Amino acid sequence: MASEIISIGLKLPWIENRIILKELVSGNFREFLSAIKRKTYFEEAMAFHTPYHFEGVFVSDDIDQTIRSVKDVYLSVFPVLSELPKGVFFEWERGESIRHFFEVLLGIGTPIIGDVKFLENVKEGYTQSLESELTGPVLNRLFQSGVKFYKSIVDDSSLFTEAVTIESAIVELGRHIFGNIRHIRLALVGDSAEGPLLYRYFRQLKFKTIQKRMLKPDALIPETNRNLPNETFDILVRLEQKPPAAAWKAHVSEQLKPRRGTPLLIIDLTDQAPEKIVDELLFCYNRDDLQAIIQKNFNDRQKEVPGLLKRLEKEVEEFISWQYSRERFEFSGIIGKSRKLQQVLEMIARVSTANTTVLIEGESGTGKELVAKAIHKNSPRAEKSFIVVNCAAISETLLESELFGYLKGAFTGAVSQKKGLFEEADQGTVFLDEIGEMSPATQAKILRVIQEGEVRRVGSTQTIQVDVRVIAATNKNLKELVEQHKFREDLYYRLKVFHIVVPPLRLRKGDVPELADYFLEKLSQGAGKRIVGITQEAMALLQNYPWPGNVRELENAIERAVIMTIGQHITPTDLPREIQFYEEPSAQNTSEWATLYEVEKQHILKTLEYYDWNLGKVTEVLGISRATLWRKLKEYGIQGKENK
CATH class of the missing domain: 3.30.460.30 (Glutamyl-tRNA reductase, N-terminal domain)
Structure with a gap:
């Protein structure tokens, strides 16, 4: 199902x-x-x-x-x-x-x-x-x-620009009367249950001044400091537990005196009619007035709902179409549905829009370059260059000149001036693969690029400004290299602003079927063959194998199988011998072997008991989805902890 x-x-x-x-x-x-x-x-x-x-x-x-x-x-x-x-x-x-x-x-x-x-x-x-x-x-x-x-x-749509709450209606009135609210001075006078909510809301909007005040018969006194002198405000919000009427009226009159043509907005949230104060600069609104504004805006918004629902239906249809397609298991070329991989994809989605450096760690063949490409592809720099540099494949001298460029005559063979890759990638991304192989001297220059955005060509004394995002990857433990003084500590921490670890394929075997099908479709088309699938027996072998070479090894295995097969399905005999005849190492040494059914059942039971029936942890350890675990529990008649 x-x-x-x-x-x-x-x-x-x-x-x-x-x-x-x-x-x-x-x-x-x-x-x-x-x-x-x-x-x-x-x-x-x-x-x-x-x-x-x-x-x-x-x-x-x-x-x-x-x-x-x-x-x-x-x-x-x-x-x-x-x-x-x-x-x-x-x-x-x-x-x-x-x-x-x-x-x-x-x-x-x-x-x-x-x-x-x-x-x-x-x-x-x-x-x-x-x-x-x-x-x-x-x-x-x-x-x-x-x-x-x-x-x-x-x-x-104008749906989100009009007031729908008391607090937003007050702001709407303030903007209508005063314009920019950053110059508005506002005071909450008195107290009520909604007072703290209003105060928090107004603070977020960055009024020039916001104060909570208690009005006594003789003055408007700051709640937090009763010795402060009176101030002139633009908006007074009178709360439910209202101050004394005479003091309130006197203070409003005092607020009007020094205004010099500037309006005063009074919002009265009490349940009684406000005291009559007549002044051409005074704008008075009560709760009923605000509710009328809210109701009008609500009615206006309701008129837009039919159009929204039509657009919404299209979104629903597109999502359902995606949900039942293979694309569900793909993200910028990265394929898989295991929880470990999905955590990586979520991190990619989060860091892509930032401009920070990223360090990607993982074994060879896990797809670190794909992760880097996905970050670039989903970033604001997507339309600019993405340049890959394999630090392990280039000698130290050549690496420096490739990265930073050189002047004519800087060294033997430098017959002309040449831009470095950092200059070529300006406003784009440079991916430094296997950065753990880089020499300390080059590391220092990389640090300068990250910190200062500057490069210096070989043979030059002039610096050149560049705007480049740096993504680095390694299959080594950089922290250990730092401890061994083989990698700069300052560069390590500059790179590790955002850290992604790509899990090996053996820890996400649930992704093997999707990956195998993807490679089969791609490689069979390239070979001009019509191969429609992989037999259950062959897929079982693929899922049983530990994949020391990770995704790259799986792709190579499928490529070989495509060449070897003579039918429309990949069979066990089409796979490499190490996959066909792989046996899981076992410490068991007995002539009495349990059935696979019993072994799996006992393994699931022991894992459940060990982790105290924490299903999230159990599925992670077993490398299966919750749905698969649930089917297994029903199949083996294993009851939940609460039913035992």
């Missing part, structure tokens, strides 16, 4: 002021994620909460089991849910789940449609899910697609 996306969350329309939701959010959200990881059967998961949502998104091939186990987690982590009416949960499946996720990002169906906090809240939940190693290729793609869709709406 194919894996599907499922959304499971809480329906809270009857709860006034979202009291229950606030209680859930104030609880340990990470505990909820941990419980999901321990007790739920799924391949991937992501959870988040917004002012109107609390839900999880899952990828699973057993929808019913996932729904049951997720509901159990909700009730165990948040017992208050058992006190709510029946039907507290909602469930979306497949395309409906994808559509719902996009709607959440836009706030569709809520009173504050289009508010940016929806994206911020979902991003926070996604980040925590990612850190908890719950997400994978499908949910990573879903989140990135959602963010891209959100940004396209922001660029094309």
Whole structure:
């Protein structure tokens, strides 16, 4: 059965002021994620909460089991849910789940449609899910697609430019009256439950001055320092627990005296009509006025929803098309769905848009150059040069002249002036492969390029400015080389600003089928043969082999098989002999051999017990997906810890 996306969350329309939701959010959200990881059967998961949502998104091939186990987690982590009416949960499946996720990002169906906090809240939940190693290729793609869709709406629509909350309505009025809010001085006068929320919101917007003040009969006194003199403000926000009426009226009059033609905006959030103060520079609004602004904006936004939903449908169709295609397991030429590789791909996605140096470590043949290309391809420098330099394949003298260039006559054979590769790659990326082979003298010059953006040609005293991103790779342990004084410590730490370790193929054998099929399609076309697949027996041999040469060795093995086969399928006899006859080293020395069925069952049981049924850790150690583990548990009749 194919894996599907499922959304499971809480329906809270009857709860006034979202009291229950606030209680859930104030609880340990990470505990909820941990419980999901321990007790739920799924391949991937992501959870988040917004002012109107609390839900999880899952990828699973057993929808019913996932729904049951997720509901159990909700009730165990948040017992208050058992006190709510029946039907507290909602469930979306497949395309409906994808559509719902996009709607959440836009706030569709809520009173504050289009508010940016929806994206911020979902991003926070996604980040925590990612850190908890719950997400994978499908949910990573879903989140990135959602963010891209959100940004396209922001660029094309007025949906996100109008006020939908009390605090944003105050800012909208301030901008309308004063223009640039960075010159506005604002005071919150009095106190209320929403006071801290308003204060935090206004601080983020960088008003010129923001103060919380308590008004006494004789003065407007700063809450934090009662000896400060009065100041002139542009906006006064009067909170629910209002200051004395006479003192408030007197102070407003005082605020109007020194204004010299500058308006004063008063926002009265009390439940009573404000004291009458007549002045042509005074603009007064109460909560009802703000609600009217919000309602008008809401009505305007609702008119845009049909158009948004049409665009959203297209996004859903594109995502579903991707989900069921081979492209699902590819990212900029990197193929695989294992959790270890997906973590690498997520790091690539995050660092690509930055301009920092990157150090890629991994064994030979793991695809370090592909990782570097993916970073460049997804960066703002993608249209500029990507230059690869194999530091191990070039002598020290030649490497320096290749990297930095030289002047005519700088050395024997320098018959003309030549630009170095750093100059050629200006505004692009230079990939220094096997940087551990570089001499200390050249290392010092590389450090200068990274720190100062300067190169000096061989034979020259003049420096040249370059704008180059440096990505380095090595199959050696650079930290050990630093300890042995074979690699500069300062360069090591400059390179390791962002560190990616590419896992060897033996630790992600679940990627072997996708990689083998990819190489088969590519190489059979090149050989002019029509080979449609790999037999189960041959694939089993490929997955059993430890691949000391990693992905490069796998590609070579498939290339040989394409040449050797005479049929439409790759068979065991087409594979290299070391793969055909490979035997797993074993310490067992007995004439009584258990069946493969029993060996696998016992191995899974021992791993489960060792890791106290932490399914996330078990799947990582076994190198299988959660869906595969769940099928094995059902096949072998292994019950969950809580049912034993």
